[in-house]
Amino acid sequence: MPSPQSYVPTLYKARRVPTKQVVCAICVERTRGRTKELNMGYGVSVWLCEAHASREFQTQRGGRDLVLTLQRLWRAHGCLTAARDKALRAHLAALQGPNARPRPGSYTWPTLRAEAEHHFAAGAPPHTVIAALRARHAADTARAPSIRTMRRWCAERRWLSRPP
Ligand SMILES: [Zn+2]
Incomplete structure (x- = not known):
């Protein structure tokens, strides 16, 4: 049986993971390339790699891919706060289309x-x-x-x- 260090994923001296930047919240030790901060409103932001930050991934399956993944990650981290929960709901709501709910203020400015x-x-x-x-x-x-x-x-x- 191999020693735990040989197969348990860890970021400590993880190979090929760029060390000078924040890891992708979803890829973690598999992070490759540049990451950027995605602002989700309500003071909530998350760092993601290019693929996970892409419009394509964000809108995949009506946004449920991103939302479900972050929800489970944040639950695992013990940080699924009210604000984060709100941000996730807002993400789904944003993808229900412009007529999903009234948008006050959209007529002005x-x-x-x-x-x-x-x-x-x-x-x-x-x-x-x-x-x-x-x-x-x-x-x-x-x-x-x-x-x-x-x-x-x-x-x-x-x-x-x-x-x-
Ligand atoms: Zn990623």
Whole structure:
């Protein structure tokens, strides 16, 4: 029988796993290539490899692939918090299409929202995007959407249900 060290997966001195970056939350010791932070709204984010962060994987089977996987991982880590649970539900809701539920605020500032969503979808940190866009409209006569509203735009992740 081989010693446990020879077959129990571990990140300690794991071969071929890049050490200068965060591992993919799903691949763990099988992480290959670059990882990036995916913001899911509600202050929840997760680091994923290119394949797991791809639009294709995120939208696969109506988002259930990603949601089920993260739910089970977070349960295993003992960190399936209310916020994480909310973020997962929002992910599924985002993939039920634009008519799945009323979206207040989608009539106002549509261009600004589209621009914000473009940056959110590309993985830009929500607080940076929101601060930059609000700063740009600070001098406008019309009051720009609140931080809370713009955070909701990020959490709703409407871009997932639309073609790229
Ligand atoms: Zn991965």
